[in-house]
Every structure is written in C-alpha cells, then in structure tokens.
Amino acid sequence: MKARILVVDDDEALAEMIGIVLRNDGFEPFFCADGAQALAAFRSAKPDLVLLDLMLPGVDGIEVCRQIRAESDVPIVMLTAKADTSDVVRGLESGADDYVPKPFKPAELVARVRARLRPGDQKAPETLAIADVTIDVAGHVVRRAGQKISLTPLEFDLLVALARKPWQVFTRELLLEQVWGYRHAADTRLVNVHVQRLRSKIEQDPEAPEVVLTVRGVGYKAGQ
C-alpha cells in the first residue's frame, strides 16, 4: 500500500512539483494550500506523514503543526525557507519531527520522508528502564511511576536508543544517524530540540534532568 502524504503548501507550483516527485517515488500525495483548512484536510486524508510549509496564509505552519500534534502522532516534516535558528527551533518545538530547508533536492526530500516513514522494526518484547521511567518497547508504552506518558514515535525512538545502551554517551551525530536515520545530516539542533521536548515530558524537573543527561562537549546519555 502506498504511503499517504499530505502536502500543506500555499505555493501551487512547488506543491505540484513535490507531488510529481513523491508520485515518482511511489507515494500518494494530497494537497492543501491554506493553513485554516489544513486540519480538516488532515482529518479527511488520514495521511501517514505531513509535509508542512512554515509560512502559510490563514493559520501559520507552527499553529497547524500544534493542532495536528494535539490529535495525532503522525510524523510531521516542515518545509522552511527560513534557515534561521529561531524559526527552525520554533517549528521543532511546536511538534515537528524534522525539517527540510528550502531549496532542497528531490532526493533529499524523499530521503527525509522515507526516514520518517520507516516501518518500526518488529520489536521483540523488551522492557527498558532509565531512572524511574520504564519503557515497553514492543507495546510502545512509556510509564513513570505507573503513570503512562504519551510520546511521539520519534521521541520514543530517541528514548529507546539512549536506554538500550545506558553505558554509552551518544553524540548528536550518532543520534541523528540512529534515530533519524541520516548519514550526513548536518543539523544537530534537531537533536537538541527533541531532547528538550522529551525532557519536558518525562523529567520531573526538566531543568535538572535525571533521565536524559547532558554530557558537556560530547552529547547525551541515559541516567542511571
């Protein structure tokens, strides 16, 4: 079955071009040109992934991202013309899993889409624990002190990657490769923002993390 992808972009030419590229690579694109209708389009199309332009007429991309994230864990990849740190970070903080800066190559776009659509490996029943957080890998459930915590697939993968090797310090590059599936992805801000988001969900005090620890100058590791 073809993966369904919702493309939310107000530039018709670009949307059409993205559609051509996606179809070439065996995806099934749907389109929406208006931020205000994006949520409705999302509900009717039930996509496996959303490609979302940050600057949209009506409701802006950040808000759309927040709305979608509020009701679904579907992967969201932002398309952004602004490569400034603040915009990227704002987008990621609003719930996007990844971003592709314009102008991008078709192959780059497709690689990102595929990476996010990676079918979760059939995971063996496995239970991991970091600090007071327990992770049921196969059941895709995270609990802290019996309380279920809702994580997006990406956040879940990030937590699992750290929890599987609690003795190892992960550099941001290594996490990009293992969690996002990129070989030469340049932007380590992705990791920073997602670690912040993960912490805000699973840490008792995100300012003094116990589950995901920062190793200054190197990267991150799981807490004990």
Place this chain on the structure above:
Amino acid sequence: MTNVQNHRAHDEAVPGAPVGGILRGTAADGRDAVRGDRNAVPGDREAVPDPDISGPGSAPGTGAVAPDGPGAVVRTLAVVRRIPGWLRLAWTAVLPVLRPVGRWLDRRRLSVRRRWRTSLQFRTVLVTLLIAFIALVGVGAYLSSQIANGLFQERLQQAKQESSRGITQVQESFDNAQLSDVPAASTYVRDTLKLLEVGGADDTRKYLMVLVPGQSNSLFVATVSSGGITPAIIPDGLRKAVQENSGQYWQSMSLSAGSSEEHPAVAIGSNVNLLGTNYELYLIYDLNNAQSTLNYIQSVLWLGGGILLLLIGGIALYVTRNVVLPISQAAAVSEKLAAGELQERMVVKGEDEVARLATSFNRMANSLQEQITQLAMLSHMQQRFVSDVSHELRTPLTTVRMAAEVLFDARAAFDPVNKRSAELLYHQVERFQALLSDLLEISRFDAGAAVLDAEPGDIYAVIHNVLEGAQPLAEQCGSTLTVIDSTEEYGSVVDMDPRRIDRILRNLVVNALEHGDGLAVELYLASDADTIAVAVRDHGIGMSASDVARVFDRFWRADPARARTTGGSGLGLSIATEDTRLHGGWLEAWGKPAAGSCFRLTLPRRSGVVLDRSPVGLPPGDDDDATGNLHLTGPAVTAAQSESTVTGAISVQGKAVL
C-alpha cells in the same frame, strides 16, 4: 596671641648707645609682637644689652613657669586654649548649614583621597577654605600685631613722659634735701616717692628705689618701694643698665597681681643721687588695661575670621555647586545615553550658560537618537528584506531545482540538444543556488542578524566530517588530505557553533585542494589551555603579497583566468571571516608564490576569551618556505615570521561591519 609686654627696646641699653635713652626700636617691637604668639613674657625681662639673654630662643615656653612673669602668659594661654572651644562652638553652629555637604559626603562614602580625585566641588571648596584660612591668619596676625604695637607704644610714651617728669622731680627734691641721719633720709625718701604713686595718669603706677651696690657711704637709704615690689622682680638686664649708666631705661616685665594673676608691665628705671649716693629708681606701670583691650580685640578678630572663613566656604560651596551640578547632571545623562537610553535628556532651566549647555546637549542627543534610530531601522529593514527575499526566492528556486533534477534524471531519454540543455539547467541552478545562499548569508552578517549558537564540542569531529566531505574533491584533484594532530595534552573541545566551524573549515579545505596543484594538503591541529587552532596548508601555486592582502575581500579571486573546478561564489572567505569574528577568533592567511599558502583559524576555547596567541605557527611546523606573505589579524607567533613580509594587518575581529 600677642602680649603688650613683649615689647621692649633692645638697643637702648646697648653699651655706647646714646645716654638718656631716647626710645627707639619699634621695628624690633613689631617683630617681637608677632613672635609673642607663643612666648609670652619671659624673654622680655632680659635686659637687652646681653645678647645671650635677648635671643628669641630664650623666650618660648618658659614664661608659663617663670615665677616672676606668668601673668600675661597665663592669660595668653587661656585665650589660645579657648580657640578650639570657639571652633567647636562655631562648628556646632554651622553644622546644620554644612549638613547637606555631610550628607553628600556620606552618600559617596568614599575616602577623602578618592573624593579629592573625583569631586571637583570637594576639591574647590577645600582649596578655597585653605587659601582663605591662610589669608585670614596672615591678616589677623598682622592686624593683631599692629594693634598690640600701637597700644603698647601709646602706653609706653605716656609712661616715659610721666617717669621722666617724676624722676626729675624726685631728683630735684633729693638735690635740695638737707639730711643727716638715716631715719630722716628714709622718711624723706618715702615721702618723696609716695608722690610718684599718685602722680601718674594711671593709678597702677608703682615705684622701687634701691641702692646701687658697691658704694660705701654710711648715709644710705634702704630699699623703698610700693607694696609688693621687690628688687627681684626687676629684670637683671635693666638693673645692670641703670646701675652702670645714667639716663632712662625701660623694659617689659610681668607683675604678679594676686595669687595667680600676672599682669604685663613696663619698668622704667633711672639713676638718682641722694646725698652723694647712687640709687636705682624704677617706676613700674601695670599694662593690664591695655592687655585686656588687646585680648578683646583679638578675640573679636578670631571670631570674625572664623565666621568669614565659614562664609567663604559656604560661598565656594554654593558657587561650585551651581556650576558643578549641571556638569554632573550632563555627565549622568551622557552616561545613560552611552548605555543606550537614548530618550534621556537634560533639564533646561532659565537662559544662562548652563541652560545653553543643556539645550545644545539635548540637541546633540536628539540628533544622535535620530541617527541611531534611523540606523537601527535600516538594519531592521535590511534584515526583513533579507528574510523576505530569502523566502520569496527560495520557494520558486526549490521548484526550479526539483524540476531541473527531474529533467536531469530523465536526460537519458532526451535527444542530444535537450539532454545538454537539461544538464546545463541542472548545473547552473546548483550554482545559482550556492551563490544565492552565500549572498543571503553575507547580508545576514551585514544586517547584524547573525548570532552565535556556541556550545562545547570536539573540533576534531567537525574536521573529520569536513575531510569526509572533501574526499571526493581530493581524489578528483589527486591530492592527499593529512591531519597532523597535536592536541593530546589539552584536547580538542572548544566552544563553537559546529555549523559555522564546519563551513569555515570546508571552505579552507576546498580552497586548498583547488589551489593545491594536486599536491598534498595538510591540516595542522593544535591546542593549548586557552586556544585551539587549525591551519590548512597547501603546496600549490601560493599567493603574492597583493593576493594575501586581498584574499578576504568579497568576490575576489586569486586568478580570474584560472579554471575553477568547483565554482565558488567568491564569498567563501568573507563568510568564513564573519563566522570567525562571531566566535571571537582569528582567520589569517600566509602565502608565497609557487610555495603554497596556509590559512590558520584560531579560536578561544571558551567564549568571550580574548586571543593573544595561536598554538600553530603560520605556516606551521618546520617549514622550508617559512618566509612569505602574511595577512595577520593577531600577534605574530613563530620566530620564522619575524623575517616575513607582513603585507597586511587588517583586523578581522572587533571590526563591526554594518
């Protein structure tokens, strides 16, 4: 404090001085009057002819204890002792006036020295007070001495005239005396002298008649005197002068009156003859009235002087305050302006010079604010423009690029013309995109919109990525890429924005490969406690002095005719320079024609630290080609550079480019 009795005529008794004792020596009196401040009486009793006694040194201090002359001294000392009391009193009285000063001083809570240095007002008031004090003391002392001298002279003249008259009468009376026995003589003398006591204008005149020693006349009269007067209180010098010479002599002395009081007095002595026997006759004038008058005048002078001093201090304070206040207000306002509070203005009051200062200051602040606001607006507009252009251009460019790539991927199915067109389109779109992103990056720097996102990271990891990325180009050029790492001791972690450092190093490595003539390219990495440096060295065509000087200029190319293999935008090194500047680092170039070139990036290991050296030489290591052309932004490092031709020292860091 001056004493009346300090006065004396030195020269009168000097041997050989005109007999008859015409009184002279006011100059000496004046001098002594001034001196009399500390020494009250004592010295005055010296009979002048003896230089040993008359020396001023004999005077000070002894007066207070001298049993025979302490009267005026005690009073003098009492007055002196009262001065601090008056001052204390005056201080208490003016304290409310000075309280603002005190508060002002307290608020500063600075040491006097610090205040002296930092406060113009404090300095001015203090200097004014000091000068006024010196002037007042001088004038006061002069006035006091003049008054004292005048009083004394007047009294002395009077006393001398009375004495002269009295003594003449006595002598006449003695000359006419027909006496044959001692008791009769005594009675006669006593009666005669009694007249002297009442003869003067002043009731307090006293007399003493004593036999000149060394005479052997059987008919002589024993010492005759008014109450309380003994020969002992007459100064020896005066006695000697009277005994040895005829004529009238005088000298100041002190006279005890009552138990503790001492009055200044003057003794006038003369030789009288009674029945062939010589006697010394002294008339002693109590100068207490004059002393009282002098004391009163002096106390008025001191009090007046003190009040005047305070007034002067107050005036100085008021005047300097009026002048300094606007200045310090202007200083405070300009400090606020400098700190960025551009809306800060001075208060304009009246139309005087201060108001003019405030007005022109405000005008200056207005124009500054206007210009800064304008600049800020321009900068903001440029940022907006860059952002908008960025967005507006990138979206269609993305479409074009994707379309070009789709066509390029499908080119195998095209006929030769279309195929070539598709290839050209694809490559030129790539190039266009690279140029656009470099331009946007530069304009972001120019607009001041670039911010450093630094965190500690291992620069070795960045180098590794860069080398991996540059490997295809290296193979294409036939060059080898080698890293010479000497960071074992200090490590290679540094505060950096990895994206920017990656961009700098990628640029340097690609440049080295492009201009390396297929020869080896080396990366030297070294660190010390505070700095870390990467030098990229190639052995290719190198650079001339003028090349080195211009290598960081925008759109500058080493050799326009040279075929470019990768086709950079010409902005690469400019962007690298800006990226380096953001990090507070140095980016420097070295080159020598046909010997290659070297670019060195030096970074402080902690953000904010100012660089003063680089751990890698430029060019690094024991390089045979060490002499060459440098473009330095920091101090020279290796000895080899000392013989280098420094062709440019254009500072990269710290130069704000708007």
